[in-house]
Amino acid sequence: MPSDSSAIRNIGIISHIDAGKTTVSERILFYSGETYKMGEVHDGLAVMDWMPQEQERGITITASATTCRWGDYRLNLIDTPGHIDFTIEVERSVRVLDGAIAIFSAVEGVQPQSELVWRQAERNRVPRVCFINKMDRAGADYRQTLAQIVGRLKARPVLIQLPVGEEASFSGVVDLLTEEMVTFDEHDLGKSVIRGKVPEAMIPEIEEVRLKVTEAAADFDDEVMAAFLDGKKVPAEVLRRALRRGTLAGEIFPVLLGTALRNKGVQPLLDAVCFYLPSPLDIPPIPGHHPSGGGEERLSCDPNGPLAALAFKVMSEEGRRLTYLRIYSGTLKGGASLLNPARGAYEKVRHLFHMHSHRREEIQQAEAGDIVAVTGFQAALTGDTLCDPAKPLVLEGVTVPESVVSLAVEAKGGEDRERLDTVLQYFQWEDPTFKVHEDKETGQTILTGMGELHLEIVIDRLRREYGVQVKTGRPRVVYREALRRPVERREYFQREGEKRPEIAELLIRLTPLPRGSGIRVAVPPPAPPVSRELLAALEQSALEACQSSCRTGYPLTDLEVRIVEVPLEPGTPFPSEATFRAAARRGVVMAAREGAPMLLEPIMSLELELPVESLGKVLGTLQQKRGRVEGLDKRGEVEVVRATVPLAEMFGYMTDLRSATKGRGSYTMEFQRFEEAPPQVQEQFGL
CATH class of the missing domain: 3.30.230.10 (Ribosomal Protein S5; domain 2)
Structure with a gap:
């Protein structure tokens, strides 16, 4: 049985919206025994999507953390949002994760938000395994998805499974390392995993693809290389060890197949998490800086070392803070007094928890490598370091993306006015991309966020959670x-x-x-x-x-x-x-x-999916909105348009797109850059 720290896997699930992150999370909780009933996103009953706004919209808004066991291993799992407006939840999650599961749809392939979260993981040097989901859907094509991982993500995927059956007839997978067929009993919701002989007809393909796996593994192990050159078959355990080395180095990415909604492929994915993704002991020592300017110190994952933890998420519960910490060094106990060098404040740990979505399990202490939540902190915000007062140290914080949309709000009544500022302060604790200021000319309160949906959720939470009624203006662009x-x-x-x-x-x-x-x-x-x-x-x-x-x-x-x-x-x-x-x-x-000041406007990267017959009309609407088309692709029956467009032109665009495509078009967009606004916009602002 692995030692305590080597048996921990701090992992996140990242992907484009609607690729199946929360569905995979629900299966992980069910098969690990953490829950006894599967919650479904489409029913609004997913454990990890606990906010009313998440349940109504069928999307993840806030990253949820949970803890479960798989065999000898303990998994600290974070389910992250896929919508661009909540990208800070991905950013702060990947900052503290050791590994990640990147989920791709076998039908849609690598989508825009898939590219963004992949880059976030790449920037934080997070090893990944890939799961190609929705293998049972019409149009599923895992080969196309693999090609897009290579082409769009510039990554080296290593396929370690083959599908048994295609689309609706997908019934299981072939494990290429053990050369067994793996199926899942439909009578107990896929809980029973059945391993057996592979179909005779698949043997030539299995041998061919297993050879490619061996070739990839040979780059990281001399024993595998020697066997590969001699034409010998390499045992599964030796291959696994070599693939793990390549995965930890961030040079290869094992790829598994399945359909989470139909309860197929999740248990092998959990095995792959334990086999290939790092424990806290596999992570290189992290740098910390002395706040007084005394140089750099590197911290290894040592429970006996000086305490250093990063606050990566803060939640407000009726004005009280629940602070999520990743412990990098030392041991944290309830009642401990910690230093927050960024705020020049001391924080006291009242209670210490392992989280199960929004449910808490109180613990007495946590060691280096663990992810926990604490109550009692008064000043800590996202990106702050908490450390031993006798050994002050500051860890690298969290990168906060640009907020590009603003909204004017005004309290409806006197009681609402009294509470509005206080509640907005709670939201700012939770979300570094949410900002509030007062317009000096109008006296209005201006909210700034990542997009229209982001601010819509804020207004909805004001009303539902805190009973604060507000009037709102139209969304506006945040220029520079x-x-x-x-x-x-x-x-x-x-x-x-x-x-x-x-x-x-x-x-x-x-x-x-x-x-x-x-x-x-x-x-x-x-x-x-x-x-x-x-x-x-x-x-x-x-x-x-x-x-x-x-x-x-x-x-x-x-x-x-x-x-x-x-x-x-x-x-x-x-x-x-x-x-x-x-x-x-x-x-x-x-x-x-x-x-000679000038105005810069935010430019968004846009990807549209639409029926082929609507292409001309949609390109015309983009031209009217100062859009620049950068590429056209065909994905099955759908035309994919990649373009850039000023954010100022995109408010209400979904209505135009539905009209042009008879309701069959959709789009995703993300902030790309600022560039000089055209003369007519400059003139509006007196420049």
Whole structure:
């Protein structure tokens, strides 16, 4: 039996919307004995989709964590959303996962959101096994899906199963490593797995494909290579060991087949998770930085090491926080006092839980490698590090994607007004992509999120969970400002001090950067009387100034802000930090106004699926919306159009698409980049 940490698998399920993530999760819980009845997404009864909004819409909105056992192994499983508006749930999940199951539909293949979540996993170096689902559906073609994994994802899939039967006659799989046929008893919902001899007619194909598996495994094991070159058959266990090495290295991806809805193929998938995906002990030591600037330290998965954990998700339950942690080092116990270096705060663990979706199982302690939830924290947010106060350390945080749609809201009554700000603060704890600010001109509260559905869910939760009624405006695009030319400005700022006027002087240089660079702030090295703390305050104030914009109310981006000098006249009183902060904020804004500001608009990547006869009409509607077609593909009876289009043109587009395709068209889109808005849009904003 494996040791405790080596028997843990921290895994997530990632895919495009409607590829079957939650259905696979429900089967995993059922076959592992965690639940005694399968919940179905289409019935609104899935355990992992517990929010009313998820049950009504049949989609996953929030990542749900659960714990179950499979043989000697304990799986910490996170079911992630597939809709682009909730991509932060995938981002923060893959940040703390050791491995993932990537699910693809055998009919639709590699879809746009499949590519996005694959890139997220790639960026976080998460090993994956692939599951081609819906093998029983008409038009299922696993070979096409494999080709798309190679072509679109630039990955190397290794097929370790073959299907028995096609489409409606799909009845099981052939395990290419053991050369057995695997079927699933329909009388007990597929719980009984039956292994037997392979059909005679399939033997030549099995031998041919098994040879390809051996060839892939040979790249990672000398014993397999020698046997492959000698033409010998390699035992299943030796092949498995070699494939595991390649999977952990992120160079190959084992592929399994099945149909979760028809209860076929999930148990071999669970075996593959245990065989091929890493335990916490297989993960390289992770870097941590000392908050005081004392260098880097690498932490291995050691229960006896210094405690370090990452808060990757916060949930609000009537104003109380439930914080999800991935423990990377040390042992965490109930009642422990921890340091949050990012907030400069101490947090106390009141209770410690393993989660089963929204149900809790209280535990007394958790060790390195585990994923748990705690109550009692007051300040921690997504991406914060919690550590031993005696050994402060900061781990790498979570990448937060751009929020591109905003909505004005107004409380309906006095009681609603009193509660609105408080409840919106709860939502901001939970979701780093959800932002709230007040429009200084109108006094309205502006909500900003990832898309129309994201904000629609927020409004629905305000009403249902907290009884707050609001009136809403129309969704609006969130633009950005950028500069056309570099500019340098010497800023003098005077304010009344406690005893005498204070004057702070700064030399500030703004330099435009390439698209997608974001904001960079550079400060000179500290030299008396300018301290490191004052320079950090100037850096923070410059960032705040970029967020407040210079002309249109939208944040600045793609800009380097350099504090070139902090000149001080000998013998003059040293201004306060507050005076320097004000000088930095004003200096950045005034300099930006001199740098020929322009407006950037969000451009979305769009993929449409539509009947062939509607293609001409749909291409016409795209042209009217300033869309650029980048590719056309045929997928069975469906035409697939890939295009880019400004977000400003996409509000209400589903109505246009349904009209053009007689209700048979659908689309998915994701944020791609910001680019300069056309002159007519610039003029609307006075630029």
